[in-house]
Amino acid sequence: MARFARATADRERSEAVTELTQLTLAEARDGLVRKFFSAIELTQAHVDAIERARALNAFVLETPERALAMARLSDSRIATGTARPLEGIPLGIKDLFCTNGVVSTAGSNILKTFEPPYESTVTRNLWADGAVMLGKLNMDEFAMGSSNETSAFGPVVSPWRRRGSNVHAGGAAGAVEGAHLVPGGSSGGSAAAVAARLCLGATATDTGGSIRQPAAFTGTVGIKPTYGRCSRWGTVAFASSLDQAGPIARTVRDAAILLRSMAGPDSLDTTCADLPVPDFEAAVDRGVKGLRIGIPKEYRLDGMPDEIEQLWRRGAEWLEAGGAEIVEVSLPHTKYALPAYYIVAPAEASSNLARYNGVRYGLRVQGRDIVEMYENTRAAGFGREVKRRVMIGTYVLSAGYYDAYYLRAQKIRTLIKRDFEKIYAQGIDAILTPATPSAAFAIGEKGSADPVEMYLNDVFTVTVNMAGLPAIAVPAGLDRQGLPLGLQLIGRAFDEETLFAAGQVIEEAAGRLALPEAWWAA
Amino acid sequence: MSVDQNTVRRIARLARIAVTDDDVPHLQGELNAILAFVEQLNEVDVEGVEPMTSVTPMVMKKRQDEVTDGGDAGLILRNAPSTEDDFFLVPKVVE
Numbered sequence: 001m002a003r004f005a006r007a008t009a010d011r012e013r014s015e016a017v018t019e020l021t022q023l024t025l026a027e028a029r030d031g032l033v034r035k036f037f038s039a040i041e042l043t044q045a046h047v048d049a050i051e052r053a054r055a056l057n058a059f060v061l062e063t064p065e066r067a068l069a070m071a072r073l074s075d076s077r078i079a080t081g082t083a084r085p086l087e088g089i090p091l092g093i094k095d096l097f098c099t100n101g102v103v104s105t106a107g108s109n110i111l112k113t114f115e116p117p118y119e120s121t122v123t124r125n126l127w128a129d130g131a132v133m134l135g136k137l138n139m140d141e142f143a144m145g146s147s148n149e150t151s152a153f154g155p156v157v158s159p160w161r162r163r164g165s166n167v168h169a170g171g172a173a174g175a176v177e178g179a180h181l182v183p184g185g186s187s188g189g190s191a192a193a194v195a196a197r198l199c200l201g202a203t204a205t206d207t208g209g210s211i212r213q214p215a216a217f218t219g220t221v222g223i224k225p226t227y228g229r230c231s232r233w234g235t236v237a238f239a240s241s242l243d244q245a246g247p248i249a250r251t252v253r254d255a256a257i258l259l260r261s262m263a264g265p266d267s268l269d270t271t272c273a274d275l276p277v278p279d280f281e282a283a284v285d286r287g288v289k290g291l292r293i294g295i296p297k298e299y300r301l302d303g304m305p306d307e308i309e310q311l312w313r314r315g316a317e318w319l320e321a322g323g324a325e326i327v328e329v330s331l332p333h334t335k336y337a338l339p340a341y342y343i344v345a346p347a348e349a350s351s352n353l354a355r356y357n358g359v360r361y362g363l364r365v366q367g368r369d370i371v372e373m374y375e376n377t378r379a380a381g382f383g384r385e386v387k388r389r390v391m392i393g394t395y396v397l398s399a400g401y402y403d404a405y406y407l408r409a410q411k412i413r414t415l416i417k418r419d420f421e422k423i424y425a426q427g428i429d430a431i432l433t434p435a436t437p438s439a440a441f442a443i444g445e446k447g448s449a450d451p452v453e454m455y456l457n458d459v460f461t462v463t464v465n466m467a468g469l470p471a472i473a474v475p476a477g478l479d480r481q482g483l484p485l486g487l488q489l490i491g492r493a494f495d496e497e498t499l500f501a502a503g504q505v506i507e508e509a510a511g512r513l514a515l516p517e518a519w520w521a522a
Numbered sequence: 523m524s525v526d527q528n529t530v531r532r533i534a535r536l537a538r539i540a541v542t543d544d545d546v547p548h549l550q551g552e553l554n555a556i557l558a559f560v561e562q563l564n565e566v567d568v569e570g571v572e573p574m575t576s577v578t579p580m581v582m583k584k585r586q587d588e589v590t591d592g593g594d595a596g597l598i599l600r601n602a603p604s605t606e607d608d609f610f611l612v613p614k615v616v617e
Contacts, residue, residue: 455559
C-alpha cells in the first residue's frame with residue numbers, strides 16, 4: 001500500500017515536472033508546497049523557455065541570475081515551512097515598474113540606461129510575498145500605444161497566428177518572418193510572455209486599456225483594479241489620474257492571487273487607498289447567483305463584427321445560466337469617453353514627461369544653450385507617438401485653449417462617472433461588454449496614416465479609466481481566424497471580488513483556451 | 523479647430539521638442555486628426571457640471587512635517603548625465 005502511494009506520488013511528481021511552464025500559477029504554488037518540484041526547477045524551466053523565445057521580443061531584459069538566486073531563497077523557505085503567498089513563483093515585470101539596480105526603461109530611448117536606486121511599491125510587494133523576477137517586459141514607449149509598436153526595443157510578436165498564416169520563426173537568428181500579429185498594448189510584452197508560457201504571470205499597467213486589450217488579444221486574463229487599489233509609487237507616470245497597475249495571468253484565479261499581493265495601502269502614494277485588501281482568491285468560486293449584470297446598449301457599435309456581438313450575447317447567457325439577472329442599461333456619455341481621454345491623458349503626459357530634460361537622469365544631447373539642450377534631448381529621446389501626445393497635451397493646456405479643451409474634457413469626465421453611478425444605484429452589480437472591437441491585427445496594419453485609427457482600439461476600455469472603476473478582461477472564445485476574443489466585466493469601485501466571481505463563470509463556461517504551441521522556439 | 527504650421531512650431535517650442543522643417547507637415551496632419559476627433563465633445567451640454575478633480579472620493583493624506591528620508595546624494599546623482607560634487611551640471615544659464 002505504501003509502495004503504491006509512493007508510485008502514485010512519483011508519477012504525479014514526474015507529470016508535474018515535465019511541463020512546468022504549462023502549469024497555472026495556482027498549480028505551481030500548490031506543487032511547490034507539496035514538493036513535487038523545487039523553486040529552482042520551476043524558475044529554470046522558465047529561464048530556458050525565455051531563452052528559446054527571443055524571437056517574440058517579449059523580454060527587454062532577462063535577469064536569470066537574480067531569478068535563480070531568488071528561487072534558491074524560496075526553496076529554503078519552503079524547506080523550513082516559512083513559505084510566503086507567492087513563494088518561488090516566477091514572474092515577468094513590465095518595464096514601467098522601477099526595479100532597484102535593474103535597468104528600467106519605460107520602453108523609451110530617453111531612459112535606456114536608467115538604473116533606479118529604488119523599487120516600485122507593486123514589485124516590492126511581490127518580492128515581499130516570495131515571487132521571483134525573471135526579467136523586464138517590452139511595452140509601448142511610456143505605455144502610449146495599443147500594439148506595442150511604439151517601443152524603442154521594437155515590436156513584440158504575438159504567440160498567436162491567424163489560421164493558415166505563413167508567419168514562422170526561421171529568419172536570421174531565428175527571427176520571425178511574415179506579417180505577425182501584435183499582442184496589443186501597451187502591456188504587449190506582459191501579455192505575450194504569459195500567453196507563450198514564459199512566466200506564470202506578469203505585472204502590467206492600464207491607463208486607457210493597456211492591461212485589458214492585450215489580455216483580450218492574447219487569450220489571457222487581465223484586471224485593471226479600482227484607481228487607488230495599487231500604489232503608483234515607482235511606476236513611471238504617464239497620466240497620473242488614470243494609471244493603475246494590475247496583473248496579466250492565464251486564469252481568473254491566477255489574476256486574483258497576483259492582485260492580492262500587488263495591492264495595498266502605501267504612504268508613498270497619496271492617491272493609494274487606505275483600504276484592506278480582500279482575499280480575492282476566495283471570491284473566485286462565489287458564483288453569480290442573484291447578481292444583476294448590466295448590458296449597456298451604447299457599446300453596440302455600428303460596424304462591429306458579428307462575432308463580437310455573438311460573443312457578447314453568449315457571455316450574457318453564461319452569466320444568466322449561472323443565476324445572474326441580465327438587465328439592459330444605458331451609459332449615455334460612452335461615445336465621449338475616448339475623445340475626452342485624448343485630451344486628459346496627453347495633458348497629464350505633457351506635464352509628467354517634462355522631467356525628461358537631460359538633467360537628472362536619462363539621455364542628454366548637447367545644444368548651444370540649456371533650452372536647445374532640452375529640445376535636442378527630447379527630440380532624440382522620445383519616439384513619434386510620445387512626441388505627438390506631449391504636443392497635443394501642451395496645446396490643450398496652453399493659454400487660450402485650456403477652457404475649451406481641458407476643462408470641458410474634465411466636465412465630461414464627471415458626466416461619464418455619473419452614468420456609472422446612476423446604474424450602480426439601480427442595483428446593478430457589474431456590467432458586461434466586449435473587451436475590444438476586434439481580434440488582434442497584424443503589425444503595421446493600423447494607425448500608420450491616422451493615429452485615431454489606433455486609438456479606437458480602446459473604445460470599450462477607456463470609459464473605465466475615466467471613471468476610476470475596476471474591470472477585468474476574460475478570454476471567451478475564438479473568432480473565425482482562430483484568434484482569441486475577450487469579454488470585459490466592469491465593477492463598482494473597490495469591488496474587484498464580483499469581477500473575479502463573474503470572470504470565473506465565463507472562464508468555466510467558455511472553457512480554457514488552448515494556447516498556441518511554441519512555434520517560435522529556437 | 524485646427525493648427526497651422528506656425529502653431530505646430532510654437533507648440534513644439536513650448537513642449538521643448540526640437541522639430542525639423544520635414545517634421546512639421548506630418549505633425550500638423552497628425553495633430554489636426556486628433557483635434558478633429560475631439561471636436562465632437564462640443565456637442566455635450568456641460569452647463570453647471572463640475573470638472574472632475576478626483577476620480578475616487580478621497581481626503582488628502584497628511585503626515586507630520588518632519589524629515590523621514592534623505593542623505594542619499596550619491597544615489598540621486600547616480601543616473602545624471604553630468605555632475606560635479608553633489609550638483610547636477612547644466613550648460614550656463616545666466617550670462
